Amino acid sequence: MAEPLLRVEDLRTYFGTPRGTARAVDGVSFIIEKGETLALVGESGCGKSMTALSVLQLVPEPAGYIESGRILFNGVDLLDYTWEQMRAIRGKEIAMIFQEPMTSLNPTFTIGWQLVETMAVHGAPRNTQTRRRAEELLARVGLHEPGQALRQYPHELSGGMRQRVMIAMALANEPDLLIADEPTTALDVTVQAQILDLMRTLQKETGMAMLLITHDLGIVSEMANHVAVMYAGQIVEYAPTRALFREPQHPYTQGLFASRPTRAHRGQDLATLEGTVPQATAWPPACRFAPRCPFRWQTCATVAPNYLNTAPDRLVRCHLYDPTIPDRPANAEHRVAAARAVKPEVAS
Numbered sequence: 001m002a003e004p005l006l007r008v009e010d011l012r013t014y015f016g017t018p019r020g021t022a023r024a025v026d027g028v029s030f031i032i033e034k035g036e037t038l039a040l041v042g043e044s045g046c047g048k049s050m051t052a053l054s055v056l057q058l059v060p061e062p063a064g065y066i067e068s069g070r071i072l073f074n075g076v077d078l079l080d081y082t083w084e085q086m087r088a089i090r091g092k093e094i095a096m097i098f099q100e101p102m103t104s105l106n107p108t109f110t111i112g113w114q115l116v117e118t119m120a121v122h123g124a125p126r127n128t129q130t131r132r133r134a135e136e137l138l139a140r141v142g143l144h145e146p147g148q149a150l151r152q153y154p155h156e157l158s159g160g161m162r163q164r165v166m167i168a169m170a171l172a173n174e175p176d177l178l179i180a181d182e183p184t185t186a187l188d189v190t191v192q193a194q195i196l197d198l199m200r201t202l203q204k205e206t207g208m209a210m211l212l213i214t215h216d217l218g219i220v221s222e223m224a225n226h227v228a229v230m231y232a233g234q235i236v237e238y239a240p241t242r243a244l245f246r247e248p249q250h251p252y253t254q255g256l257f258a259s260r261p262t263r264a265h266r267g268q269d270l271a272t273l274e275g276t277v278p279q280a281t282a283w284p285p286a287c288r289f290a291p292r293c294p295f296r297w298q299t300c301a302t303v304a305p306n307y308l309n310t311a312p313d314r315l316v317r318c319h320l321y322d323p324t325i326p327d328r329p330a331n332a333e334h335r336v337a338a339a340r341a342v343k344p345e346v347a348s
Contacts, residue, residue: 003075004031005209006055006177011069013031013047013054015280022280024050024064026233032177037203037210039224039241041217041256045277046230048213049099052179055211057086073177092122095170096179097163104166105154108120111138111165112150117185118172122319137168160191171202178203180296181213217260220247226313229253232278232288238315249316251293287319299327 013025025047032038033285053059055071057078071078073094078086090096098104106114115134116126116343124130130182131150138146141164154162163183166334170178183199184192196219203210212223220241221228227244229237229252237250248254258271284290289301305319 002034003072005034006032007070007072008051009070009072011051011054011071012067013050013059014067015064017063017281019279020281020308023233023283025028026283028069028230028233028235030228030235030238031211032211034176034209035203035207035238036225037212037223038067039212039214039220039227040230041214041220042230043228043277045280047233047280048230049181051230052096052181052211052213055080055179056090056093056096057083077284087218088122090172091118091170091171091175093175094177094179095173095175096181096183097166097170099182099185101139102154102162103161104163106253110150111152111154111157113151115165115169115172118169120247122173134168134172137172138165140202141165141168141171142194143168154214159187160195164189166199167195167202171206174206175208177209177211179211179213182213182215184214184216192219199223217256229256232283233280234288234317235315236317240313243311243314249262249310249314249321250318251290251295252289252318255292287317297327297329299325304313304320 011028015022051244135146228235231252237253255273286304287300290296305317305318
């Protein structure tokens with residue numbers, strides 16, 4: 001089999017804090033095939049964005065550091081690269097759309113200057129031809145007056161226009177992998193739909209792969225081939241998108257779907273997950289979801305669950321699916337069946 005475009009193996013990204021070591025990313029593994037989209041989902045603070053920053057080696061220093069793991073891009077471990085070698089990778093072979101375009105764009109330079117500079121850093125000349133390409137990029141991402149936009153400053157554009165500029169900058173050097181961190185946050189529903197349509201179209205045209213970071217399951221159903229669900233610094237479930245939407249297996253994934261507003265909830269209260277997300281400096285010692293899990297039993301608080309294959313191309317980190325656990329409740333199969341009875345809206 002061909003080597004995947006990106007393979008992350010047992011990645012651990014930690015932070016030193018006055019309260020102890022915060023294990024923000026703690027043993028994360030996943031792959032992204034060429035041309036495919038992997039969605040990384042979970043609550044705020046679960047480690048999604050820090051996983052992305054780790055791939056690009058942009059972990060805030062000196063408090064943050066990558067403790068261990070491997071990040072194989074086209075078969076080469078990026079953790080062996082020097083800072084200068086990573087600068088050549090960022091923005092060219094791997095590009096990123098950050099959460100908030102207003103803070104990602106420099107307010108003191110025009111859009112045109114920033115787009116041209118994005119290409120010039122990777123060898124393009126600062127000339128009329130490159131500026132023409134910048135204008136073409138803005139037209140490609142749907143800005144109706146790209147020539148005027150080149151002369152404008154970020155504060156003169158709307159939120160949707162700034163997000164389109166960020167996408168244009170990310171695509172300027174035709175990357176093999178695009179990391180999109182909450183690309184539609186703070187945009188209204190209409191603009192959200194336009195941005196997602198744009199990203200799908202550009203992905204088909206360029207053949208790039210995508211790591212999509214979001215907490216919005218609706219976006220996941222439209223965009224992703226596979227989904228990795230994160231909780232407390234770990235991936236707790238991995239599956240093809242259709243399989244996950246039809247049959248979420250991990251209790252945390254089921255809780256996410258149950259708390260999602262759908263037509264079936266009209267006039268009814270949404271389900272909630274009891275408790276709160278633990279601190280990264282004090283993860284529970286065994287199953288990290290155990291304090292909030294409706295299916296927990298004694299072993300969940302003392303033994304860390306294995307990462308189990310429950311079907312081809314499906315993984316789940318939960319004792320409910322492990323028949324080797326000695327004190328697994330006799331009715332565990334019924335619990336699993338009840339869990340599988342969750343019927344979220346299926347991805348189309």
